[in-house]
Amino acid sequence: MTMAVKSSFKNMTLCLFSVCLVSSALLAAVYAVTKEPIEVANQAKTNNAIAQVVPEFEGDPVPGTIEVGGKEYSYYAVSKAGQPVGYAITSSSTGYGGALVLMVGMTADRVVYNTTVLSQSETPGLGAKCVEPDFADQFKSFNPAEKKLSVKKDGGDIDAITASTITSRAYAKAVETAIAVYDAITAAGTADVESVSGATPESVSGQPVEDENQEIK
Amino acid sequence: MEYILIIISAIFVNNILLSQFMGICPFLGVSNKLSTAVGMSGAVCFVITLATLVTYLFQYYVLVPLHIEFMQTIAFILIIAALVQMVEIVLKKVSPTLYQALGIFLPLITTNCAVLGVALMVVTNEFSYGGEPHMLNLVESIVFAFATSLGFGLAMILFAGLREQIALNKVPKPFQGIPIALVTASILAMAFMGFSGLV
């Protein structure tokens, strides 16, 4: 087949215009069709993460946001039989390869129920192991009142991933942030959970700054 | 401070060629000679920075307000293609010497995935430099784009220098051409791995 159409300004413009128009129309149609499935897929992913990190609950998780130390955090409150059973808190920190985003589940008695990684860009085979149970299960039923939330190298109770101290520290820091967010939620009285001692507002806002220095080291 | 971190991270730690694998075609294609590598790097530097500026503005002042973010890919590639054409025309008129140096590389740049890659990266990814992860603002995006293209240039020029040296040596027959270049790139990537964890 040879090029049947000669190039003139008029037909060039017309051709590009119609190609763009048809493409856009096609895209808009596909967008309209896939919009709902995409939302469903995203929602399913969030729900999955929530179900993983908090104890059994009834009804839909209630989303909310709260500002701690100048940054807004989003969380989901879950309840069973009218009683709040916990919060799933999204928190993040800087790992080795970039942002490390976690969802941390807290029970109503200020214990970490479980954690899950929402997104990470750590080194495969090294820091990326933070998603594996060998490391992540250390945070299961972690009670910050009994154990120290930092890696053993820094005098804490967390076994770091071999050769990935920075990732392990980042993970611990994200959990720590989530606990601070939890304290802020309970302190703000958005729920009927009694706030636990040792969660003064100073320690809440002071933590991120303190840890930043550690990260750069 | 943050700008310094962005620059170091984009040039050394997350080098666009050696750790992100974007723009590999020119990396392998025009790195035989040091002079062409320099020309290509210059042209890429220019286009990446300019394209990121335009696509960033387009994203936040056209696509987002109109809620048509799904048109992102199509819009960005058209902007880049148009921009490359315009740069070519302007360069021809304004600076014939520069045009002679960079001109032949310009048409190749439209399909250089580093350009579209950086443009997409600054509007879709969150970055964290020491502090909390966040989306880049306009100035940070430009700094990021420029530093990334400097990283492109650095890797490109180092690589071309190495290839010029290798060309003088005896290479086993099956390895001649691209394979030995890939082995060289592998060793260069290992060297750049030493920078990781710096930021």
Place this chain on the structure above:
Amino acid sequence: MGKIQLITKGFVKENPTFSLLLGMCPTLATTTSAINGMSMGLATVFVLVLSNMAISATAPYIPDKVRIPAYIVIIAAFVTILQLVMQAFTPDIYETLGLFIPLIVVNCIVLGRAEAFANKNSVVDSACDGIGIGIGFTFALTLLGLVREILGSGSAFGYKFITGDGILVFVLAPGAFMALAYLIVLFKKVTAKKGE
């Protein structure tokens, strides 16, 4: 050329990765495991076949001077459709491949086939060509992913057969370049013997 030949030539003779050395960016970036490589390959097949068909059908009506921008728009449209569909139905794979899905737009294989084949052949032939080249690409990516996964993490298609770690560097950037170099050498050796 018969339809079968159109499909099989992309496997060895015109293998886009090992013999034509096209589309290197996704080849190196997404082959950290066999599954990832295969997903990327199949995503490219989708765009390649549809864009080949669309370009073949519209080529006679597109003025010569604006054909490249027109092709790019057509390809970008199919890439966006792929993005939307993947986000809706395979969100996990979409997340793993990340930026390299939209970057299919600038994959030289797709535009290359449009220019070299689709704009002068029939729709059916172009579809066959797209399938052939696409499967060749998928094959190459899966193989490279498999090699890197076996050496780097001691598993194949996600099935782990050693305890502990592999040679980690193969999952990282330097290993990508190295593994590809040796696969190309091997491919050259094998095809050279066949040709004799």
